[in-house]
Amino acid sequence: MVFGGWKGKLYWVVEWITLLAVLQLLWTGLTLLGLVLFGISPATVAMFTTLRKRLQGEDVLKRLVKIFWNTYKVEFIPSNKIGIILLVFGYFLSINFQIITSFHGILGLLLLTSIITISILFGIIIVNIFQLYTYYDLPTLRYFTASIIFSIAYPLQMISTIVGLAILYKIYSLIPGLLPFFGISLTALFLSWISSQMFKKELELEEQTHLSNCSGGGVTS
Template sequence: MGLTGWKGKIYWFAELVMMLAVAQLLWIGLTLLGAIVFGITPATVGMFHVMRKRLQGEDDLKTLVRNYWQTYKKEFVTSNKIGLVLIVLGYFLVLNFRIVSTISGMHGLVMLALLSMILLLYAVLLMNIFPVFTHYELPFTRYFSTSILLSISFPVQAFLSVVGLYGLYRLFLFIPGLLPFFGISLTVLFLSWMSSGIFRLKGKMDGTLQAEDQ
């Protein structure tokens, strides 16, 4: 029998808090299971998958562990390929940033500005690639381009995502005790919620364009 009114809201909030805590523990455990290096990206993909299901009303505490584990196993190899690409890109960009920052004059300033723009695109890529990966079935390389193009196509939503992430950062600084229990899960839930709005807008735009073509 479902609860309604204020009791229902309290139950919903309590279940959400429990779900976030369980998902965080699963993320930590599965990351360690993959020896951290090989576990962090599949654990993160699994987190985004269950949060997406949660937002769609298709997941609850009873199915959370099973769906998380199934996604972790299924996407273990592909997600680690994504993680490897992100690590190599990040290392390359940081290395070049250190080199460029030592160059003086106008030439160095121009190179620094260009590299800063590339670093911004890399940050956008980090923010979007896992929601895109769990939402779309795409060729491997298109996950990277789609993640960037979606943010360029919906700049307001991308800006709000950055603002929200900064807000969570301040929250965890203010209450550091939340970090080990909700740091990753709450962040992933927020990014999943923001990306779901972008996906809905894109779906409406695609539908409008198809209708106009007809």
């Protein structure tokens, strides 16, 4: 059934609200199913994969739920390789931060600057890595470097991401009741939309390069 005018817009809004609520429930449930530690990475990958499919035009809720569940199962072990590396690195980063804050003078300032810089890079990796994982098939460690490279290559998208996340944080602070129902899914939707613009540009650039190579290769003397 297709609605027009305000009914169509209302239906579109209700459809998205329903999807986000369902995805939030799935993410929470499957994260707990993996005992949190081993469930959060595959659940997050499944979230981004499902949202990517939705942004590409898939709008049947039943199929999107199936995509979420199938992705979770398939990516349980592979995605946990990334999740464990992030967890271990984050743990050592926090420990080193506590140690470095006890230093004083020039040495303390230099070490603090270094740890803050590394923490910013770590934050960039966390924001980008699972989205890259759903788009590209790379060796595990390549996702970490690719996360930083993409942020450098597309600074406007990264700035937009930071601003958007700050706005979402403000909204969640003002209306904390949104967090249990839309906290993760709405944030993932925003990140997916931003990344879709970035990956679209990357695909267009690859296509242009491919066409240029084909045109150049077709010239004979």
